[in-house]
Amino acid sequence: MLRFIVRRLLQLIPILFGLSVLLFVWLRALPGGPARALLGERATAESIAAVTESLGLNDSLLVQYGRFLQRLFQFNLGVSTQTGRPVTTEFFERFPGTVELTAAALIFAIVVGIPLGYLAARRHGGILDSASVMASLLGVTVPVFFLAYLLRFVFAVELGWLPGSGRQDVRIDGTHPTGFYVLDGLLTREFDASWDAVLHLILPGLALGTIPLAIIVRITRASVLDVVNEDFVRTAESKGLATSTIRRRHILRNAMLPVATTIGLQTGLLLSGAVLTETVFAFGGVGSFIKDAIQQRDYAVLQGFILLLAIVFVLVNLLVDISYGLLDPRVRVR
Amino acid sequence: MHRSKKRLTGVAAVSIAALALSACAESERSGDTGGGDGGGTFVFGAAGDPGSLDPAFATDGETFRVTRQMFEGLLEPGEGSAEPQPGLAESYEASEDGLTYTFQLKEGVKFHDGTDFNAEAVCFNFDRWYNWEGLAQSPAVSGYWQDVFGGFASTPDVSNIFKSCSAEDELTAVIELTRVTGRFPAALTLSSFAMSSPTALEEYAADELGGSDEAPTLSSYALEHPTGTGPFMLDNWDLSNGEVTLVRFDDYHGEKAGVEKLIFRTIPEGNTRKQELEAGEIDGYDLVAPGDIADLEDGGFNVLTRPAFNILYLGINQGASAQIPPDAGINPALADVRVRQAIAHAIDREAIVNSLLPDGAQVATQFMPDTVSGYSTDVTTYDYDPAAAQALLEEAGAVGTTLKFYYPTEVSRPYMPDPGAIFEVISQNLTDAGFVIEPIALVWNPEYLDAVSSGLADIHLLGWTGDYDDAYNFIGTFFDAKAEGESKLDWGGFVNEDLFTQFAAADAEPDPDVREGLYQDLNNDIMDFLPGVPISHSPPALVVAENVDGLVPSPLTAEDFSTVVFTD
Secondary structure (H helix, E strand, O other): OHHHHHHHHHHHHHHHHHHHHHHHHHHHHOOOOHHHHHHHHHOOHHHHHHHHHHOOOOOOHHHHHHHHHHHHHOOOOOEOOOOOOEHHHHHHHHHHHHHHHHHHHHHHHHHHHHHHHHHHHHOOOOHHHHHHHHHHHHHHHOOHHHHHHHHHHHHHHHOOOOOOOOOOOOOOOOOOOOOOHHHHHHHOOOHHHHHHHHHHHHHHHHHHHHHHHHHHHHHHHHHHHHHHOOHHHHHHHHOOOOHHHHHHHHHHHHHHHHHHHHHHHHHHHHHOOOHHHHHHOOOOOHHHHHHHHHHHOOHHHHHHHHHHHHHHHHHHHHHHHHHHHHHOOOOOOO | OHHHHHHHHHHHHHHHHHHHHHHHHHHHHOOOOHHHOOOOEEEEEEOOOOOOOOHHHOOOHHHHHHHHHHOOOOEEEOOOOOOEEEOOEEEEEEOOOOOEEEEEEOOOOEOOOOOEOOHHHHHHHHHHHHOOOHHHHOHHHHHHHHHHOEOOOOOOOOOEOEEEEEEEEOOEEEEEEOOOOOOOOHHHHOHHHOOOOHHHHHHOOOOOOOOOOOOOOOOHHHHHOOOOOOOEEEEEEEOOOOEEEEEEOOOOOOOOOOOOEEEEEEOOOHHHHHHHHHOOOOOEEEOOOHHHHHHHHHOOOEEEEOOOOEEEEEEEOOOOOOOOOHHHOOOHHHHOHHHHHHHHHHOOHHHHHHHHOOOOOEEOOOOOOOOOOOOOOOOOOOOOOHHHHHHHHHHOOOOOOEEEEEEEEOOOEOOEOOHHHHHHHHHHHHHHHOOEEEEEEEEHHHHHHHHHHOOOOOEEEEEEEOOOOOHHHHHHHHHOEOOOOOEOOOOOOOOOHHHHHHHHHHHOOOOHHHHHHHHHHHHHHHHHHOOEEEEEEOOOEEEEOOOEEOOOOOOOOOOOHHHOEEOO
8 A cells, every 4th residue: 555655746746746747837828928917007117127037937838947946946836926925835825715615516516416416226117216316417517617607696695694705794704723624623712603604605606516426426327227236235135234325335335436536537527627617706726826827927826826735636536546445344454 | 225325415415514614614614794783894805916005116007906004195185086185195295396395294193113203204205206216216126206206316317306304303394396297286196195104114124125136025014014104904824825914093083984894805816706795795896897787786885986097998990100010011101190180080989988898987078087177168070971981081081991909908097997898899990981990909017018018009098097186197298298308108109299399398386377378288289190099988896795885086096994894
C-alpha cells in the first residue's frame, strides 16, 4: 500500500512539470497581457510598456520560465498581479470555501443520487425508473447559471428562505481560525455563524450538485442493474438469505465500485473550481478567482492555482483508489 | 419495503425541519437598520474588489468608492457635482502667475490614529508622492500622480509640475508648481491625492512595495492600516470573500456618519446584485442595468441617477500613427474629412439615446459634457442625415468603403450599458449610408482594449468618465500630443500640430476665464477636424432600498456614504 501511494505521488512530478510548461506557453499565447488588463481603458502605450517591463515580461520565455521554476523550488508561487498578495495566500484563503461548496454539492448528489439510482434499478422499466432517467438527463443539460438564477429567485427573492450569495451574512462577525466557516462556527461555539454558513451552502450546493447527481443516478442505476444479474446474487437468493442482506451486502456494495470512481472524479472536478456557480453566487472560492485571473491575465495565479489543483485532483483520486480496497476486499492496491 | 417508507418519511421530515429553520433564520438575516435612529449596518453591492486601500496607489473606481469614505483631500467634489469644494482645506489662494497655491487648512482635524492633521501632514503626503522610487513609479501603481503631476524627484528627465510643499504655519500649506496647469488644483479632488496619516504611513511602511520583482505586493498600510481623516475607518478587509467593513469614526471633525457600519460587498454579476437587493441581503448597489430600472422602481427601490459626466464616442483611425502595425490594413479613406463627416451624418444618435440608453441621456455634440468649463455652444454639429452622408461619400469617391468595426462584448460601462446593441444600430446606419461593415467583436479586457489601442480598428466604440472637473481631463486625454508630436490616444492615428499647440496654451493659461475660451476654441476645432464622433452622455444609476435615505449620487461616482440613514 505504501509503495502504491509513494509511486502515485512520484507520478505527480512529471505531470506537474508537463502541466507547468503547457500552462506557461498557453498563458503567454493569449492576446493582451497583464499590463493592459491592469491598466484598463486608461492605459497609454507608454504606461503599458513601463508595466510590462516592471512585470519582467520583456524577458525571453525561457528566462521567465527559469525564474518561475527557481521560485517553485523555493515553494514560492509568486504574487498575484490583481491583489498584490502571494499566490499561496490567495489559494489557501479561498480553497476552504471551495471545499465546503464541493462537500455540499456532493452530499446532495450522493444522498439523493445513490438511493434514487438504486430505486430506479429496482423498479427497472417502471415509472420511477423512467422519471429518474428523464430527470437525470435534465440535470445534466440544464445550464448551471440558469439553475442558479432560478433557485435564487424562488428561494431567496420570492420566498426569502435562503440566502442567495456569499459564504456568510456580512453582518455576522464570525471568527475564522480555519477558513472552513461551518467548522469555524462549531470550534468557536458561534453556532449561529455556523448555521448561517450552512444556509449559504444550500443554494449553490444544489446548483452545483445537479450534474454530479444526474451522473451518480445513472451510474448507480446501471451498476445495480449489472450486479443484480450476477451469479453470486442468484446464489445468495437460493441460499435463502434475507432480501435486505442481499441488497445491502451483495448488490449495493458491489455496485458501488464504479459509483466510487465517479464520485472521485466528480470531487476532483468540483474542487478544481466551480467557476460559474461561484461567480453567480458571489461565493469566495478558487473558481471565481480563477475566472478573474483569466480576465486579468494574472499569470502567477493561474499557474499556481492550476498546479495546486492538479495536486488536489491526484490526491483525491488516490483516496478513491484506496477506497476500492475497503469496498471490495478482492481489490488490493499495489 | 416498510422500512424504506419509514426512511423516506424521515428524510422528508428532516428536509421540512431544515427549511423551517432556514425560514426562521431569514428574519435574523433581514438588515440591521438601527431602528431609524442613526445606527445600523449599510451593505452596498459593488461590482469589483478594491485594488488597494491606499488611495495614493490606486487608479480605479472600486477602490476610490471605499477610500473616499476613509480619506479626505484638500479639495473634495461638491455634493452631487464635480466642482471642487473645500475639503480639508477651508480655502486656497493662487498667486497671479498661477505657480503658488496657499491652502488654509481646517482646524481640529485628526486622523483615525489620533495624529493631528496640519500643514506638515500635507507636505509629508506631497513629499511622499514626489519621492516615490522603484516599483512605486509603475503607472499601474501611481498612475494618477503621473497623469497630473508628471515625474518624480528621481526622474528629472520627465516633465513634472510639482516643485515643493512648505508648511508656512500649523494650518497654512504652500504648494509651488514648476509650471501652470489647468489640472491643478481641480485634480486634488481625486481620491489618489487624499491625505494619509504620516504616522501610519511610516509605521506600516506604506511605500515598501515588496514581493517579487514580477509583481509588487501591497504594503501592510494598504491592506490593513489605511488611515485618513474621513467619517469611516477600516474594520476589516476580507479579500477572499470580497468584503470591506468600515466602522464609524467617532472623532470625525464634521457631521458623524449616519450608520455605524458600512460594508462593501463584491458581487461581480449584475443580476446577482439585483436579486440580492430584492432579497434584502444588501441595501444598495451600483451599475444598475438600464433595463432593470423600471422593474426596481416598481419594486419600491430608490433608483438614483447620477448626472452624466462621461462620453461615448465612435473612434476613427486615420492610420497616420507610427505605432499602427503596417499590416493592420487601416482604410486610407478615413484620412479624408468628408468620409469622417459622412460617418457622423450617418449615425442616428437620437435613436441610440432614446432606445438604448437610460432616461436623461443626451446626444453629445462634443467630447465633453456641458457641465465642464470650456464646453462650446458653437461647435459644428452633424445631424442624422443619411442623404448628406451618401453625398459626402460619393464626393470623396469612397462609396462601398469597408470598415473594420470593433466592439466589445461581456461588458457594461457607465457610458455604454449595452455595446452590442449600440454596435447594431451604428452598423446598420453606416451600411445604409454606403459603407461595408466588417464586424469584429472581442472580450473587453484585455483583448478589445488591446486591439483598439494597437490601432487595429478602423472604427470602434469607446468612452470615458471624467476624473475631475477640467476640460483637459476629457479632450486633452484623447487629442493632445504625446511627446513625439503624435496623437496621445493610439487609435486616433492622426497628427494635428494646430490642435497640439492649442492644448499646450490652454493647459498653461492661469486665468480660468481665458482658459475657458481657449478650450471652447479647441472644442470647435476638434469638431471640425472630427477625429471621432461623439455619441452620447449617459447618466449611470445606482439603487438603494426603500428605507435608505441621504445618499446623493455623484457624477464622479464619488458618493459620500456618511450621509446615509435608514428611515425605519
